[in-house]
Amino acid sequence: MxxxxxxxxxxxxxxxxxxxxxxxxxxxxxxxxxxxxxxxxxxxxxxxxxxxxxxxxxxxxxxxxxxxxxxxxxxxxxxxxxxxxxxxxxxxxxxxxxxxxxxxxxxxxxxxxxxxxxxxxxxxxxxxxxxxxxxxSDDVESARIAMKFIADKLGGKGTIVMMHGYMGQAAQIKREQGAREILKQYPNIKLIAHQTAEWDRAKAMSLMENWIQSYGSQINAVFAQNDEMGLGAAKALADAGLKDKVVVVSIDAIPDALQAVQKGTLDATVFQNxxxxxxxxxxxxxxxxxxxxxxxxxxxxxxxxxxxxxxxxxx
Missing domain, CATH: 3.40.50.2300 (Response regulator)
Structure with missing residues (x-):
């Protein structure tokens, strides 16, 4: 190819x-x-x-x-x-x-x-x-959808981490906005870390490995602002034997992400057309x-x- x-x-x-x-x-x-x-x-x-x-x-x-x-x-x-x-x-x-x-x-x-x-x-x-x-599409809405799913899965209580896209890009800004709007509605869900992985799968995997070392089993969910990062995070969690204990949701519904939802590697994705x-x-x-x-x-x-x-x- x-x-x-x-x-x-x-x-x-x-x-x-x-x-x-x-x-x-x-x-x-x-x-x-x-x-x-x-x-x-x-x-x-x-x-x-x-x-x-x-x-x-x-x-x-x-x-x-x-x-x-x-x-x-x-x-x-x-x-x-x-x-x-x-x-x-x-x-x-x-x-x-x-x-x-x-x-x-x-x-x-x-x-x-x-x-x-x-x-x-x-x-x-x-x-x-x-x-x-x-x-x-309205990127604020995509993050609202993703974060609401996470909140429901956690029963309104837990700790999460968020992976940002390329800082300063509209999707990154608006997806953070939408996520934080939902978090305000759930005071018992705590955002314990957030950082950019620049829409990149390998960078997201490395970032997730760092977070696992820092927070370990404290992490209940990951919101990744796109599927590439969600898939990288899910791989790091699987390698650490934590995937079954952590909810992972991302955005775009690229083919790899749809397969990951089918396998249970990702809990959900948000389809962008x-x-x-x-x-x-x-x-x-x-x-x-x-x-x-x-x-x-x-x-x-x-x-x-x-x-x-x-x-x-x-x-």
Missing amino acids: KPISSIVLTISLISTLVACNQSTTSESSQNGDGKKLVIGATMLSMQNEFIVNVHDEMAKKAEADGIDLITVDAERSALKQVEQVESFIAQHVDAIIMNPCEVEASSPAVTKALAAKIPIINVNSETSTKPSAFVG AQQQGSKAIETAEKIIKGQPYEKETLIPFQLVTKANLSQFMK
Whole structure:
């Protein structure tokens, strides 16, 4: 299997080559000059499975609609992301889709695109500067769902730890907010530690190992702000012989997480719809380019996934 970074480069090269080909079909989306529409996309990290899933759906929708999609990987760098948007502006793309690295530090990219009169759509994550449109889900709600499940499992009493995503990113900020909202309702549940594992499975495993050494059997539950971290935490707990005693819940419902719920490694995950986020981002960009009516904010609901309803989400 090719590394993801190679796939992204291949997509970019193919898109650029296709863009140079002036032939179009009657089924393709075209701009006013009769040329195929070109959309530039900058993604937070193509090493993150959920982000890759969102991008794959964007690519499918773009191909179906005859749009050239040029994808670049920001590699979690907001500075790099702003530079990538500047490059798209210089290429005179018809629209830009950005999966922001950070709420504040990625905001200049939005400002620059709007100043250049190029529509910019944020997908999955937000910036403080408002883009032309946003397509994603309410991350506050996802954490409320996850933490409420944990509270119910613990009977409203116990000690928990929380793993943050990449600090400063909208999902991290909002998922912490949602979790703390629920914790306020349960004074007998104590948050004894919280730290970032940067959405990463290996970093989460290492962090969980440290927490096991520090707190051991005091830990009753783990809330991980995404599945990659939840799976890393669950592995560390299993290795320490503690998994059966600790509730582990995470967010995204990636395939590995669904299998973990099936096996009982994860107690629950919260489904985030990558298919709709990706396809709706392209659809929204296309509508804006063509001057058609569009939604400035498209919010796709989260859903709790447990063994009880797992079959609805397994492919």
